[in-house]
Amino acid sequence: MILGIIEHSEGQVSKLSLEMLHFGRGLAASTGKPLNAVIIGADAGSLVGQIADHGVDTVYTIEDARLTDYAPDAWAQAVAGMVGSHSPEAVIACGSEIGNEIMARIGARLDLPMAANALEVETGENYSMTRVRWGGSLLEEATLTASTKLLTVAQHAFEPAETGSGMPKVEAVSADINDADLVVRVVNRIVPEQDGISLTDAPIVVSGGRGVGSADGFASIVELAGMVGGAVGCSRAVTNNGWRPHSDQVGQTGARVAPNLYIACGISGASQHISGCAGSKAILVINNDKEAPILAKADYAVIGDLHEVVPAVIAEIKKRKG
Amino acid sequence: MNILVCIKRVPMTGSRIRLTEDEQMIDTKNLRFWMSPHEECALEEAVRIAKARTDAGEECITKVLTLGPADAADQLKHGMAMGIQDGILIETDGSDWDPMATSKALVEAIEAEKAAGVEYDLILFGNESADSGGFQVGMRVAHKLGMPAVTGIKDLEFADGKAIAKRETTAGFDIYEVPLPAIVAVKEGLNLPRYPSVPGRLKAKRKKIPTMTLENRPGGPDKVRLKNPPATEIQTEMLGEGAAAASRIVDILEELGAI
Ligand SMILES: Cc1cc2nc3c(=O)[nH]c(=O)nc-3n(C[C@H](O)[C@H](O)[C@H](O)COP(=O)(O)OP(=O)(O)OC[C@H]3O[C@@H](n4cnc5c(N)ncnc54)[C@H](O)[C@@H]3O)c2cc1C
């Protein structure tokens, strides 16, 4: 079987898990093996309905009361146990923070290799795969040789898609977890009040780079973002200068965004920045250098000083609104 | 508190990445080298923790460890210029070691430290290396050393022999409390790394770096070749120059229903 690890939080299966199942169906089809899934958590059984119609044959539920709070070693131990008892051909998870850490811990426990952020896999005795490097600026072709292949699926490379396969079979499984596996666990959650829309959900992101020049220079970018129901983003040059908080940073070591429109003001277009916004439906560049590399990624471009262009846009919006 | 920071030397790539002819490496002619921003934050955090504790009268050892070519000494020196006391180099021929081989070597180096009387309360890693992004070396080291580990950490404090670590999630923050000794994989945003001072750099320059060589024991995944992502041809619509383009921009925003 191909075994997919379902990620969930607050009673909600993540969208990335459904993307992962789409990828898993491809593996199942090319190996002729069933796609099964495992859901871990005290409420596992109640989540099965959320993955109905996604091509899963059997769902294994591990409903241990000790797994109410997320505990990565316990999750890894539970899945490692299933590798022993069920000998899956491959175990797959989301290429998310949680998916990657669980898979790394499974690999460590079983002393098996693990490949993070796969895009394509050719199955066979060994897997020939393409995976993401450099946060997406570069790809790697690699071979994965192991009795059970461990890999995670790059984010947003696949869309969740329903197959009409209906409700999967459900089988309860118990996990052999000890106290040491529960040492690392979430003891508390902080959910801050949202002021405005979050960067990763925003339909429009107005982003500023070093060209903005100062923390004060962001005033008009913040104002424009507010007027269009968008969020503010920035480049690493900006967070390094302390002009904006790191939570605004877009790129390899910041957030990944995929809005309908990404407005890049005074950003040059380093690959590490582009990898964070390449999923945008359209990119509008405002830059005073007509040779800036980011223009190669631009659907729309304005050559000019952002400190003139952005206020003029704000004035025009005010004028049209009357 | 004794703190070890594990970092990896990587090229600072620009807007286009060129590969070597054999497609095994990035062509680094004309490129400078650095480390992942996550790892730079790990160095900064170690310096800050040690400073606060030393000021309070506690003895602290801080070291930075890397597996890489002889030139990776530059990255160790950068860490020392920031305020880390010493560096350790596991010298390779410059080829890329896979995550299993890397973690085995790091464990050997950490065990050699222990044999020499240095035990670490905290071992800091980056959340993922900038180049290979394997998301696993820290977890493998933690398992081999039997230490608890947390990943994705953007805020770190200590109380009662425990690390209190915050990880950012889509909803907010998850909080972990892990007993020391522990492994913590951190992310950029944890702090703003300092730029090394001139005296700091001069001091680091004079430091000797103990170097060891270890056997490469590959475990996979096995790199076949690197490649650039397929280029997408984009038709750029020029909206004009300067403030005169504002009206066209607002047209686009209107079409998107944003106003
Ligand atoms: C491992 C690694 C990870 C990284 N991760 C990230 C990341 O997550 N996110 C990220 O952003 N970067 C990241 N970087 C850094 C990245 O390589 C670049 O250094 C950074 O993105 C540059 O930011 P910038 O475009 O704002 O600045 P610059 O490259 O300095 O560009 C400034 C631009 O502003 C334009 N400009 C100047 N004045 C004006 C004006 N008045 N009006 C209009 N335009 C103007 C200039 O023409 C120029 O194009 C990473 C680097 C490494 C090595």
Ligand SMILES: Nc1ncnc2c1ncn2[C@@H]1O[C@H](COP(=O)(O)O)[C@@H](O)[C@H]1O
């Ligand atoms: N060659 C290396 N030398 C020292 N530390 C490393 C090396 N490779 C990876 N690491 C550490 O392990 C973390 C995760 O790496 P990776 O598993 O490659 O994503 C990095 O951020 C570093 O802290």
